[in-house]
Amino acid sequence: MLRKIGLILLVVSILLPASLSHYVRAAGSNNVDVDRVEFTYPHTPSLSNTINDYDVYIPRSSILTYYFAIKTVDENATIQYQMNGDSWKNLGQWTSTGHLPLNPANNLVEIKITSSDGTVTRLINFHVHRPLANVAALKKLETSAGTIAFDANTLNYTVYVPYSTVSTMVTPTLNDADGSLSINGIGGADGEASSAIPLGVGSTAIPVETISADGSQTRKYTIEVIRAEPSTNATLEQLSLSGSALLQPDFASGRFSYEAVVANSQDSIMVTPTASEANALIAYSANGGTYTSIFSGSASAPLPLEAGLNTIAIRVTAEDRATVNQYVLTVYRQSNDANLSSLSLSSGTLSPLFDAGIYSYSAEVGSNQSAITLTPSAAGTNASIAVSVNGGSYQSLTNGSASAPLPLEAGLNTIAIRVTAEEGNEQIYTVQVLRPSHNATLSDLSLSAGTLTPLFHPETVNYEASVGYSVYAITVKPVAAESHALVSVSVNDSTYVPVASASDSVDLLLSQGNNDIHIKVVSQSGEELLYTIRVNRAFVPYTPPSPTPTTETPVGPVKPISFNDISGSWAESIIQSAVQQGWISGYPDGTFRPNEKVSRQDFIVMLVKALGWSGPAQGSEPSFSDGEQIAPYAANAIALGYQHGLFIGYPDGSLQPKGGINRQELAVIAMRALGEPEGGALAPETGFADDRLISNWAKYAVKTAKDRGILKGRGKNLFVPAESATRAEVVAIIQYILDDLAASK
Numbered sequence: 001m002l003r004k005i006g007l008i009l010l011v012v013s014i015l016l017p018a019s020l021s022h023y024v025r026a027a028g029s030n031n032v033d034v035d036r037v038e039f040t041y042p043h044t045p046s047l048s049n050t051i052n053d054y055d056v057y058i059p060r061s062s063i064l065t066y067y068f069a070i071k072t073v074d075e076n077a078t079i080q081y082q083m084n085g086d087s088w089k090n091l092g093q094w095t096s097t098g099h100l101p102l103n104p105a106n107n108l109v110e111i112k113i114t115s116s117d118g119t120v121t122r123l124i125n126f127h128v129h130r131p132l133a134n135v136a137a138l139k140k141l142e143t144s145a146g147t148i149a150f151d152a153n154t155l156n157y158t159v160y161v162p163y164s165t166v167s168t169m170v171t172p173t174l175n176d177a178d179g180s181l182s183i184n185g186i187g188g189a190d191g192e193a194s195s196a197i198p199l200g201v202g203s204t205a206i207p208v209e210t211i212s213a214d215g216s217q218t219r220k221y222t223i224e225v226i227r228a229e230p231s232t233n234a235t236l237e238q239l240s241l242s243g244s245a246l247l248q249p250d251f252a253s254g255r256f257s258y259e260a261v262v263a264n265s266q267d268s269i270m271v272t273p274t275a276s277e278a279n280a281l282i283a284y285s286a287n288g289g290t291y292t293s294i295f296s297g298s299a300s301a302p303l304p305l306e307a308g309l310n311t312i313a314i315r316v317t318a319e320d321r322a323t324v325n326q327y328v329l330t331v332y333r334q335s336n337d338a339n340l341s342s343l344s345l346s347s348g349t350l351s352p353l354f355d356a357g358i359y360s361y362s363a364e365v366g367s368n369q370s371a372i373t374l375t376p377s378a379a380g381t382n383a384s385i386a387v388s389v390n391g392g393s394y395q396s397l398t399n400g401s402a403s404a405p406l407p408l409e410a411g412l413n414t415i416a417i418r419v420t421a422e423e424g425n426e427q428i429y430t431v432q433v434l435r436p437s438h439n440a441t442l443s444d445l446s447l448s449a450g451t452l453t454p455l456f457h458p459e460t461v462n463y464e465a466s467v468g469y470s471v472y473a474i475t476v477k478p479v480a481a482e483s484h485a486l487v488s489v490s491v492n493d494s495t496y497v498p499v500a501s502a503s504d505s506v507d508l509l510l511s512q513g514n515n516d517i518h519i520k521v522v523s524q525s526g527e528e529l530l531y532t533i534r535v536n537r538a539f540v541p542y543t544p545p546s547p548t549p550t551t552e553t554p555v556g557p558v559k560p561i562s563f564n565d566i567s568g569s570w571a572e573s574i575i576q577s578a579v580q581q582g583w584i585s586g587y588p589d590g591t592f593r594p595n596e597k598v599s600r601q602d603f604i605v606m607l608v609k610a611l612g613w614s615g616p617a618q619g620s621e622p623s624f625s626d627g628e629q630i631a632p633y634a635a636n637a638i639a640l641g642y643q644h645g646l647f648i649g650y651p652d653g654s655l656q657p658k659g660g661i662n663r664q665e666l667a668v669i670a671m672r673a674l675g676e677p678e679g680g681a682l683a684p685e686t687g688f689a690d691d692r693l694i695s696n697w698a699k700y701a702v703k704t705a706k707d708r709g710i711l712k713g714r715g716k717n718l719f720v721p722a723e724s725a726t727r728a729e730v731v732a733i734i735q736y737i738l739d740d741l742a743a744s745k
Contacts, residue, residue, distance in 0.1 A: 028117030031074040034124070040066040043126060052124045058102065059177040061133040061213050065099035068109070068126075076116035083109050102130045131176035136210045136217035138181075140173035143223060144193065157223045163230040163319055164279045167196040170206055170223065178213035199227045230320035233277035236327060239314070242270035242299065245331070258329045264336040264423055268302035271329065273314050281317040291315060307335040308381040337380030338419045338427035346373040346402070348433065359427065364434040367525055371405035372433060374415065382422045389415055410437035411484030411524055436525035439482035445519065448475040448504065448709070450535060461531045469538040470743050472574070472736050473507040473709060476533070478519050486522045491515060494570045497715065507712040509732055510537040511573025563592040571728040578731045581738075583610035594728035601634040601657035603666075603730055604646065607673065608637040610734045611741075617643055625653040646672050660724030664698035666733060667711055671701040673737050688719035695721065710736050 033049045043054040058066065070079055071094040079091045083100055084107055091097060091111075100109070107128040114121050141150045145168040146159030161168065170183050171193040180187070183194040184206050197206055208221040235253045245260040253276060262269065273282050275296040283291040286303040287310055294300055303312060314327040339356040348363035356379060365372060376385050377400045386394035389406045390413055397403050397417075406415060417429040441458040450465035458481060467474065478487050480501040488496035491508040492515055499505040508517055519531040563586050566572045575592055578584045584606055586592040598606075617639035624630070630638060634657065641647060646669050649655045661669075672678075683696035686703045694702055702719065705711040710733065713719050725733075 028076065028115065029074045030115040030117050030120045031072075032077060032113045032115050032120050032122040033073040034113070035071045035073045037068065037070045039068040039126070052122070054124070054126050056126055056128045058128065058130040061104065061131040061135075061176045062178050063102065063130065065101055066128065067097045067099055069094050069096045070111060072113055074116050078114040078116075080112045080114075081109060083107065088112065102128065104130055104132050106130075131178075131213075133176065133178070133213045134216045135175050136179055136212040136219040137175050138172050138208075138210060138219070138221065139175045140171075141208065141221060141223075142171045143225070144169040144171075145199075146225065148223070155219070155221050157221070159223060159225045161199065161225060161227050162279070163201065163228045165199060165227060167198050168206075168225055169193040169196055170208060172208050172210070172221070174210060176213050179211055181208065181210045183208050199225055201227050201229055230318070231277045231279065232318045232320050232323040233275075234280060234316045234318035234323040234325040235276045236273050236282075236314070236316060237276040238272075238274040239327065239329075240272045241329075242272075242302075245269060247329075256325065256327050258327070259332065260329065261332045261334065262305065264307065264334045264421075266305065266333065268304050269312075269331060270299045270302055271312060271314065272297065272299045273316075273327070275316060277319060279319040281321075283315045283317075285313045285315070287311055305331060305333040307333050307337065334422045335380035335382065336421045336423040336425055337378075338383060338421040338425050339379045340376050340385075340417070340419055340429060341379040342375075342377040343417070343429065343431075344375045345431070345433075346375075348372070350431070360430050360432075362432045362434070364436070365408065367410070367436045367438060369408060369435060371407050372415075373402045373405055374417070374431070375400070375402045376417050376419075376429075378419055380419075380421050384420045386418045386420075387415065388418070389413065394418055408433060408435045410435055410439065410482060434524065436523070437482045437484060438523050438525050438527055440485055440521045440523040440527045440529040441481045442478050442487075442519070442521060442531060443481040444477075444479035444502075445531065445533075446477045447533070447535075448477075450474070452533065461529065463531070463533045464536070465533055466536045467510065467538070470739050471510065471537060471709065472732065472739060473509045473712065474517075474535060475504040475507060475712065476517060476519060477502065477504050478521070478531075480521060482523065484524050488520050488522075490518045490520070491570060492568075492572075493518075494568060496520060500716070503717070504712075506715050509570045509574060510535060511577075513537065513573075563590060565591045566594055569594050569728060571732055574732050574735050575728065578610075578735055581610070583734070584731060592727070594731075595726050597660045597724040598727055598730045599658050600655065600661045600665075601631060601638060603661045603669075603725070604641045605634050605637040606730060607646070607669070607734055607737075608640050610738060611673065613637075613640045613644065622649070622655075624649055624655040626655060626657070630655065630657045661730075662722050662724055663711070663719065663729075664694055664702055664721035666725050666730070667705040668698050668701040670710060670733050670737055671704055674740055676701070676704055686719065687717075688713055689717040690719055690721070693721055694719060708740075 034047060037047055039056055041056055041058055043056045045051060045054065070091065072079065075093050079093065080088045081091055081097065082088045084103065107130060109126040109128055111124045112121060137152055141148055143159055145161045145165045148157050148159060171191065172181055172183065172188065173191045174181060177190045181190065182188060184197055188194055204225045204227065206223045206225060208223065210219045237253060239247065239251050241247065241260060243262065243266055245262045248259045271284060273294065273296065275282055278296065281293065282296055283293045284300055285291045310331040310333060312329040312331060314329065316325045341356060343350065343354050345363055347369055348365045350361045350363055352358060376397060378385055385397040385399055387397055387403055387406065388394045390409065413433045413435060415431040415433055419427045443458060445452065445456045447465055449471045450467045452463045452465055454460060454463065476489055478499060478501065480487055483501065487501055488498045489505045489508065490496045492511065497506050513536065515535045515537060517533040517535060521529045566575050571594055575594065617636060621639050622642040678700065683699045684703050685691055686694055686699055686706060688694065698721065702711065
């Protein structure tokens with residue numbers, strides 16, 4: 001846009017009449033500022049529109065003329081000049097004056113600028129100095145070391161330099177560059193530095209001689225350079241450390257030994273030494289390593305710190321290179337190592353072999369050894385060690401020394417070695433020392449039902465007891481005289497099942513008649529002792545229900561004469577009794593399959609048949625979303641069981657007839673068959689170790705079944721509610737229901 005406007009104005013100015021164009025220019029300006037000026041030689045100060053007096057120095061007397069040109073900001077301003085009082089002459093914009101003659105010494109050039117509107121006039125003076133040919137004086141005198149306060153009338157100067165200054169250069173500048181000079185007896189050039197002049201300690205005189213251009217004048221200047229004696233100061237002014245480490249005691253220049261403590265997490269440190277004298281040399285060394293030079297006031301490289309003591313030496317060499325002081329800093333890095341470096345026993349062998357990173361060990365000693373000593377050594381500096389036996393209080397140990405005798409009980413002994421690092425963190429090493437016990441006796445034995453005859457005595461191993469016909473299972477509670485002995489129980493020569501000392505065993509199912517319960521106690525040293533209890537369970541007279549004609553075709557297992565897979569089973573006698581009663585049978589291949597899982601529909605068929613419910617179901621039949629999965633042989637039994645309130649199905653409307661019936665479902669249906677109340681929203685604690693896994697809707701039934709002795713855990717007091725029931729378990733539960741119903745009549 002601006003370019004367009006400028007073009008339009010240019011065209012207009014061309015087309016205007018000459019008189020009008022002149023009128024436009026005549027409008028003028030009162031600006032008398034200088035845009036730039038150029039002289040043969042530079043002027044001082046630099047050009048400024050607020051300064052009107054300048055100096056121009058001609059370097060040589062032999063230069064006879066000079067010239068200049070000037071340009072104003074307003075190109076229509078008028079420029080005139082005169083020299084040394086001569087007449088005024090006009091000068092065009094940025095036009096050279098041509099050569100102007102110079103007088104020796106001072107010349108005055110006056111420049112007059114008149115604004116284009118004629119209202120303002122500015123006068124600028126340039127004082128042009130041309131040297132005289134017979135002048136030998138210097139205009140300037142400088143040294144590279146030290147400072148000279150030069151004065152044209154002063155011939156002698158004194159300069160003080162430190163010891164570290166071994167030479168200096170001299171730079172003289174002539175008033176008249178046509179003259180000549182020498183420095184220290186050697187010819188020199190005007191305004192240029194001499195070669196380096198060596199300086200000894202003390203005084204060195206350097207003459208500077210000048211001769212004028214016409215040879216008529218000479219002048220001699222003398223510079224006395226006094227170089228100081230070397231410093232003997234080999235001390236530090238300051239010493240600081242990186243991080244949070246603090247010098248102890250506080251730093252003082254004349255104190256040469258210090259200490260500092262850092263945490264184990266700080267694995268390096270930097271030192272920053274500052275020399276009292278600037279030309280002293282500083283070097284440092286860490287833990288006996290080579291010395292490394294460092295500038296005063298600068299930080300060292302990170303110096304690695306080992307756990308424990310570290311020595312950092314800082315060597316200061318004075319300027320005379322003969323005086324030396326050494327500062328010693330002892331840095332203590334705390335240890336967080338809470339490990340042992342070794343561990344040995346007075347008897348027995350550690351297993352596994354000792355390793356600092358392994359914290360659990362075992363060892364075995366003779367059964368007659370009543371004490372043991374151990375010797376631990378800590379890996380960390382200043383770590384402390386303490387020992388505890390079988391949960392007792394900790395006793396301090398001396399690092400690397402044997403402990404006092406540590407008493408050992410018969411059985412397993414736990415020895416804990418606590419290592420506390422300097423920084424306070426701890427590590428526990430554990431040694432399980434086995435001192436085998438020969439004790440295989442019981443200190444107590446009780447039954448959940450019946451009374452031992454005779455009364456229990458640890459040395460009596462044979463007992464008898466009697467229970468009613470309604471007690472289909474019993475538990476024993478053996479208490480080992482020695483806590484590390486192992487106890488297991490068996491009924492009627494079945495497989496031994498472990499039982500914790502002072503805890504109830506698993507349910508031991510009883511046949512009608514005599515049952516032999518064996519409690520085996522095995523000492524740590526391997527000796528065995530067998531306790532036997534003969535439990536007589538009374539017989540229950542049984543009258544089978546009258547058969548009811550049915551038109552349904554039985555489907556499922558058929559009853560063989562005998563079974564080849566129940567001999568020795570805990571449920572053998574119960575299975576045989578149930579088969580004789582006619583509500584359960586085996587398979588055509590001669591097996592009963594006692595450990596086979598039972599489906600929901602098969603359990604209902606067994607229970608309904610055992611309860612004697614027969615004939616077609618009355619009322620409307622149940623409608624389940626998966627009713628098509630119900631086997632034909634089970635349909636009527638399921639309808640009867642549903643109408644009697646044994647089950648209602650799942651919340652989604654399904655029965656899942658082919659799915660396994662789990663133990664908590666078994667408990668609920670069993671309690672319904674016995675007419676037990678449901679318990680409503682009550683969800684009591686059942687007392688089983690896995691109580692939290694039992695559904696709230698089943699907890700009342702499970703607790704009632706447990707309290708009545710119908711259901712117990714499967715070991716370690718676990719109920720395992722989601723575990724599917726087996727055929728043997730189902731037969732035992734149904735038999736209990738029948739016995740209970742018979743007893744209540």
